[in-house]
Amino acid sequence: xxxxxxxxxxxxxxxxxxxxxxxxxxxxxxxxxxxxxxxxxxxxxxxxxxxxxxx
Amino acid sequence: xxxxxxxxxxxxxxxxxxxxxxxxxxxxxxxxxxxxxxxxxxxxxxxxxxxxxxxxxxxxxxxxxxxxxxxxxxxxxxxxxxxxxxxxxxxxxxxxxxxxxxxxxxxxxxxxxxxxxxxxxxxxxxxxxxxxxxxxxxxxxxxxxxxxxxxxxxxxxxxxxxxxxxxxxxxxxxxxxxxxx
Amino acid sequence: xxxxxxxxxxxxxxxxxxxxxxxxxxxxxxxxxxxxxxxxxxxxxxxxxxxxxxxxxxxxxxxxxxxxxxxxxxxxxxxxxxxxxxxxxxxxxxxxxxxxxxxxxxxxxxxxxxxxxxxxxxxxxxxxxxxxxxxxxxxxxxxxxxxxxxxxxxxxxxxxxxxxxxxxxxxxxxxxxxxxxxxxxxxxxxxxxxxxxxxxxxxxxxxxxxxxxxxxxxxxxxxxxxxxxxxxxxxxxxxxxxxxxxxxxxxxxxxxxxxxxxxxxxxxxxxxxxxxxxxxxxxxxxxxxxxxxxxxxxxxxxxxxxxxxxxxxxxxxxxxxxxxxxxxxxxxxxxxxxxxxxxxxxxxxxxxxxxxxxxxxxxxxxxxxxxxxxxxxxxxxxxxxxxxxxxxxxxxxxxxxxxxxxxxxxxxxxxxxxxxxxxxxxxxxxxxxxxxxxxxxxxxxxxxxxxxxxxxxxxxxxxxxxxxxxxxxxxxxxxxxxxxxxxxxxxxxxxxxxxxxxxxxxxxxxxxxxxxxxxxxxxxxxxxxxxxxxxxxxxxxxxxxxxxxxxxxxxxxxxxxxxx
Numbered sequence: 001x002x003x004x005x006x007x008x009x010x011x012x013x014x015x016x017x018x019x020x021x022x023x024x025x026x027x028x029x030x031x032x033x034x035x036x037x038x039x040x041x042x043x044x045x046x047x048x049x050x051x052x053x054x055x
Numbered sequence: 056x057x058x059x060x061x062x063x064x065x066x067x068x069x070x071x072x073x074x075x076x077x078x079x080x081x082x083x084x085x086x087x088x089x090x091x092x093x094x095x096x097x098x099x100x101x102x103x104x105x106x107x108x109x110x111x112x113x114x115x116x117x118x119x120x121x122x123x124x125x126x127x128x129x130x131x132x133x134x135x136x137x138x139x140x141x142x143x144x145x146x147x148x149x150x151x152x153x154x155x156x157x158x159x160x161x162x163x164x165x166x167x168x169x170x171x172x173x174x175x176x177x178x179x180x181x182x183x184x185x186x187x188x189x190x191x192x193x194x195x196x197x198x199x200x201x202x203x204x205x206x207x208x209x210x211x212x213x214x215x216x217x218x219x220x221x222x223x224x225x226x227x228x229x230x231x232x233x234x235x236x
Numbered sequence: 237x238x239x240x241x242x243x244x245x246x247x248x249x250x251x252x253x254x255x256x257x258x259x260x261x262x263x264x265x266x267x268x269x270x271x272x273x274x275x276x277x278x279x280x281x282x283x284x285x286x287x288x289x290x291x292x293x294x295x296x297x298x299x300x301x302x303x304x305x306x307x308x309x310x311x312x313x314x315x316x317x318x319x320x321x322x323x324x325x326x327x328x329x330x331x332x333x334x335x336x337x338x339x340x341x342x343x344x345x346x347x348x349x350x351x352x353x354x355x356x357x358x359x360x361x362x363x364x365x366x367x368x369x370x371x372x373x374x375x376x377x378x379x380x381x382x383x384x385x386x387x388x389x390x391x392x393x394x395x396x397x398x399x400x401x402x403x404x405x406x407x408x409x410x411x412x413x414x415x416x417x418x419x420x421x422x423x424x425x426x427x428x429x430x431x432x433x434x435x436x437x438x439x440x441x442x443x444x445x446x447x448x449x450x451x452x453x454x455x456x457x458x459x460x461x462x463x464x465x466x467x468x469x470x471x472x473x474x475x476x477x478x479x480x481x482x483x484x485x486x487x488x489x490x491x492x493x494x495x496x497x498x499x500x501x502x503x504x505x506x507x508x509x510x511x512x513x514x515x516x517x518x519x520x521x522x523x524x525x526x527x528x529x530x531x532x533x534x535x536x537x538x539x540x541x542x543x544x545x546x547x548x549x550x551x552x553x554x555x556x557x558x559x560x561x562x563x564x565x566x567x568x569x570x571x572x573x574x575x576x577x578x579x580x581x582x583x584x585x586x587x588x589x590x591x592x593x594x595x596x597x598x599x600x601x602x603x604x605x606x607x608x609x610x611x612x613x614x615x616x617x618x619x620x621x622x623x624x625x626x627x628x629x630x631x632x633x634x635x636x637x638x639x640x641x642x643x644x645x646x647x648x649x650x651x652x653x654x655x656x657x658x659x660x661x662x663x664x665x666x667x668x669x670x671x672x673x674x675x676x677x678x679x680x681x682x683x684x685x686x687x688x689x690x691x692x693x694x695x696x697x698x699x700x701x702x703x704x705x706x707x708x709x710x711x712x713x714x715x716x717x718x719x720x721x722x723x724x725x726x727x728x729x730x731x732x733x734x735x736x737x738x739x740x741x742x743x744x745x746x747x748x749x750x751x752x753x754x755x756x757x758x759x760x761x762x763x764x765x766x767x768x769x770x771x772x773x774x775x776x777x778x779x780x781x782x783x784x785x786x787x788x789x790x791x792x793x794x795x796x797x798x799x800x
Binding site for chain 2: 289290292293365367371373374455456457460495496498499502519520521522523524525526527530534535538539541542545546549550553599602603604605606608609611612613678679681682683684685686687696751755756757788792793794795796798800
């Protein structure tokens with residue numbers, strides 16, 4: 001693949017025909033990862049260890 | 056303004072996530088009662104701390120601070136307090152003699168520095184502070200079980216920063232009472 | 237230029253010259269700073285040492301300053317010069333004002349670099365072993381601080397160069413929406429002007445006079461607070477140019493069009509408003525600041541996640557558009573239709589992917605009480621190597637593959653190196669950064685030449701991984717990253733020094749966005765309004781606490797200088 005004008009486009013997709021379903025799928029996965037990782041970090045790693053500053 | 060409906064949904068979800076993060080943090084402060092270090096430790100003159108450490112000034116002349124001792128001082132009930140100095144390149148107490156507190160106690164620590172910024176971090180715990188000359192960091196920590204914790208200096212303080220380490224020993228009450236202070 | 241086509245360098249020679257020279261300094265800083273990083277990685281993992289441990293801090297200062305201040309600022313100056321001319325279709329004036337910023341920035345860089353290196357060279361009577369954050373009471377040589385000031389003031393003049401080019405375009409184009417790349421440059425610079433007030437005040441009012449002996453004591457709390465007034469927004473100064481590349485160039489490289497110009501504008505405005513009033517989230521465990529102000533900084537920071545979340549959607553949607561125009565189908569298999577054999581695309585896409593991970597560790601850092609877990613541990617460099625070290629740095633390298641041919645009139649050389657470089661970076665960063673995050677969770681501190689292995693109370697407990705395996709990954713990762721730098725620099729040098737070619741093999745046209753500026757309210761372009769609101773938010777976040785700090789004495793509680 002070269003970086004010239006031939007960019008591999010096989011069809012044009014205009015504004016009204018495009019729904020980013022792939023992006024939606026990826027972002028849902030990311031959202032879930034964030035929630036799981038946050039809960040793990042906060043409740044297992046952080047609150048699960050002591051001693052902690054309480055005053 | 057034109058926004059695709061997927062992106063509107065994502066914006067709502069993102070805001071929900073943000074509120075969720077904030078709520079978790081508030082829970083941590085309200086439920087388990089995790090508290091941020093603040094300004095209630097007061098200020099002091101770092102030159103006085105430095106002079107007192109060198110036995111050139113009496114600790115009673117140092118504002119808002121007392122002489123650091125290896126054995127925590129009893130206040131009342133299960134409450135104790137301890138004064139710790141972080142300096143280039145040692146914890147006092149901590150490095151030479153460990154800081155000793157009894158198991159099952161609630162200890163208020165007062166920490167300051169006579170020279171530069173230091174870190175006061177008990178490895179493997181959530182006790183983690185920046186110690187600043189002129190300021191006194193005041194925190195309260197509950198020590199339940201006996202054990203030994205390592206302290207490292209977590210804020211770069213000069214050429215020998217990497218050797219600065221110490222120990223906190225949480226000892227059973229009877230052992231604590233019988234040792235010299 | 238000897239090409240048959242008209243390149244950016246032909247159309248806008250003054251802009252192209254300033255960009256080339258800025259990139260030249262940037263890449264030199266990248267080379268030296270990168271080498272230091274390699275030495276550090278091998279030193280602190282105790283695998284191979286060439287210097288005694290006290291010298292580690294000299295290298296660490298050099299690494300931070302050369303990469304996070306010099307490489308970034310100079311690359312951004314070049315990228316923005318290009319972006320202004322490219323989107324306004326107008327050359328920079330290229331007069332003595334234009335040259336003055338490059339000269340000031342370069343002279344400042346050389347001064348600061350000499351002061352830092354002086355610690356290793358007995359013939360140079362200077363040292364600046366104070367790290368990139370130069371916290372007081374540690375003191376470096378005055379030449380270091382003067383160098384930093386010159387770099388900063390130079391960047392302000394560069395901003396003026398871009399603003400005046402925009403104003404002259406504005407006179408001929410009344411009523412037009414600001415072209416997106418120019419809009420992004422102006423908004424970023426407004427945020428920069430606001431945020432650099434903090435570090436400028438810190439250095440000019442306090443640290444420089446103190447380092448010269450004109451004032452004997454200054455207050456570490458005030459200076460540290462002023463530093464972090466700047467220290468958080470600076471990361472957006474690094475990130476927004478990467479976002480400029482992701483929003484305006486990456487869709488085209490993917491074979492598609494930007495999903496939404498209006499949302500890109502909204503995102504940049506949000507960054508202008510929220511980047512600065514959050515600095516306390518770097519001071520959660522500092523004394524002398526009440527929990528209330530820390531809480532306000534925390535909530536502002538959490539809302540600052542929103543423009544990055546929006547960016548994730550808009551940028552990925554634009555990439556997806558390109559993939560589908562290239563024939564991609566399905567929910568995930570469209571990813572395969574992307575030009576993974578195109579270095580500029582691959583670098584930016586992998587940078588974005590790693591940034592998604594780095595964003596998460598940033599969320600943890602921002603979590604006020606959660607910060608107790610990670611502050612000053614190795615988690616923190618794990619985080620920022622993903623953000624400035626990948627989202628920004630890898631994107632900058634990737635965009636260079638596309639831009640440097642246009643700036644020089646020469647085709648990209650050593651394409652095979654360029655092709656593998658992003659993958660090498662990705663692998664190296666994955667290894668090093670994940671090990672740093674886990675190392676932080678078992679308590680390994682950052683910014684230390686030798687994590688104290690033989691702790692009297694016991695050593696670092698094994699968590700998700702053992703100490704040895706973590707160290708090994710950091711070392712291997714660091715070696716791979718340095719290899720990535722060498723590959724990148726080889727491509728740049730070979731291209732720059734190469735013969736001129738009939739064609740540069742780069743399609744520089746950027747197609748219009750799927751949803752253009754005309755679909756957004758004109759008020760978005762009212763940068764004066766957004767700047768005013770940004771100032772108000774900063775006064776609210778910082779006014780009272782800074783007043784409190786100054787009220788007990790501008791210079792007290794004060795500290796004398798300590799030479800590290």
